[in-house]
Amino acid sequence: MNPQLTQDGRLRHLLTLDGLPRATLMEILDTAESFMDVGEREVKKVPLLRGKSIFNLFFEPSTRTRTTFEIAAKRLSADVVNLNIATSSQTKGEAILDTVDNLAAMHADMFIVRHSQSGAAHFIARHVAPHISVVNAGDGRHAHPTQGLLDMFTIRRFKGAFHNLTVGIVGDVLHSRVARSQIHALTTLGVPEVRVIAPKTLLPAGVEQMGVKVFHNLDAGLAGCDVVIMLRLQNERMKGARLPSAQEYFKFFGLTSEKLALAKPDAIVMHPGPMNRGVEIDSEVADGPQSVILPQVTYGIAVRMAVMALLAGGTAA
């Protein structure tokens, strides 16, 4: 049923965190923890994926995700090939499968895929040969599982546990694959209160059914939060009549030091990047003492190493 697990419950692909068991999430986080010191060694490499070919297949731009996947793969001693296929109207599905077939013919072992369409990673995973794993690096509005995992890793590092937390996710949940992956991970890991805080135009229909509490007022939503996650607001949103202006959005939903003071005093502030300073977050907060935005990026390496190592361990060496 779950296309990303083998019959004996091991990771076959990583497409979404929706439906992944708690034990699998914990295994990834624990494995990532064991890789944390590799980056500090003189020789920043372990030979786990020696001889494996990993293809970064990005149909959409990326800075953090693509780069940290590359670093992570190299630290595992894999061969990495980067393909940045610019998004254009010609990038049609048939071209996707053709591209995938051609790369598979070059003996690819793993595809790291980013695409503008929700479900693109599922689509490719359904198509590839059994020995190839697919990792979703962001598909449309659907999922960004390694981002969700590195966010959980960050929360665990700073907060120690999940069972006693209140987490607020602020902003454009509607268009955010990051938010969806975070919500699935947080609820699976036992966070008792996950809040989404946004105007109605930026929340998907029936979002409560994902196990979150809905707030339309930032002050009320931030009160008592241990973790505040800000989402990027894309400028296109002003065109679709979802918001009157960026200024108005910042006034009512932007995170300033003043607003952050409403959360718990030791609350951490997260953002997946890329940030729009002055739109969803004030620079004073982004660069302030409660911000863990840069550690998030660093942890992304260990988490992606863990995902790739577990996927490769699940296939014949």
Next chain:
Amino acid sequence: MAELTEAGCRAFTQADAPMTDNQVLLRAMEYASTFGLSLWLRPQDVSLAHGGVAHDGAVASRLGLPGIPALAETVALATILQLARETGARVHLARLSTSEGLAMVRAAKAQGLAVTCDVASPHVHLSENDLISFDSHLHLVPPLRSLRDRDAIREALRDGTIDALCSDHTPVDEDVKQVPFGESAPGASGVELLLPLTLKWAREMDVPLMQAIGLISWKPAQILGVPAGTLAVGGWADLCVFDEAAEWIVGPRTLTSQGNNTPFLNHLMLGRVHYTLIDGHIDFEAPHSP
């Protein structure tokens, strides 16, 4: 319009091209009602449906698929029904998909409006819940809606609010389905599944066979004003001979249509046509018919 009617045209429609101009719609209804002609309309508000590929509900939200709200249907329907009330035009509403939309039609009929409606057979059996694997064969227009909507359709077929059940046969090339869901062309091949899907609904809802068959024979004929779909002395000998218990699996080998784009691929069907007779002559004979 009247000239086309003289040439044999039965109704007027924009097919699935969107109706964007209410002034044109009003005039079309006024003119049609002048001659007692009927309009076939697909109620879907273009701007509310814009950019959407799936029912705007919990499943699309989870999958990150842009939604088409039920409002896209009910807002268009409210406009059509109001104009029909005003002009007295006869309107057939094609491919309804929502519980609220069916309630509006039920109320309009109770008020004596000259409206009829149909639904497509996939919507009788499937819902948004079936989208979870992102299978582009489930990308349909209107979108597969909630289980509540699906159940309302099943009930409205029984109580007669829905006058006809249709296949909405939309074969598309497999190439335009072998892409991510949101980029795929909508539509499903369906004409060969209309009978078994109708029988399946009737079995599941305990509806008598004759009532079920009416939805795909004499009732649509009546909407079209064609004297067909009945067996009568002196009537047309247009017949379909089928075995309601014949089992078969949907697949490229068992479908005659070149359109294999069906959400029911590999599903077991009960009921298969053996012969089709037109004017008393066998026009179609299924392979291995008795």
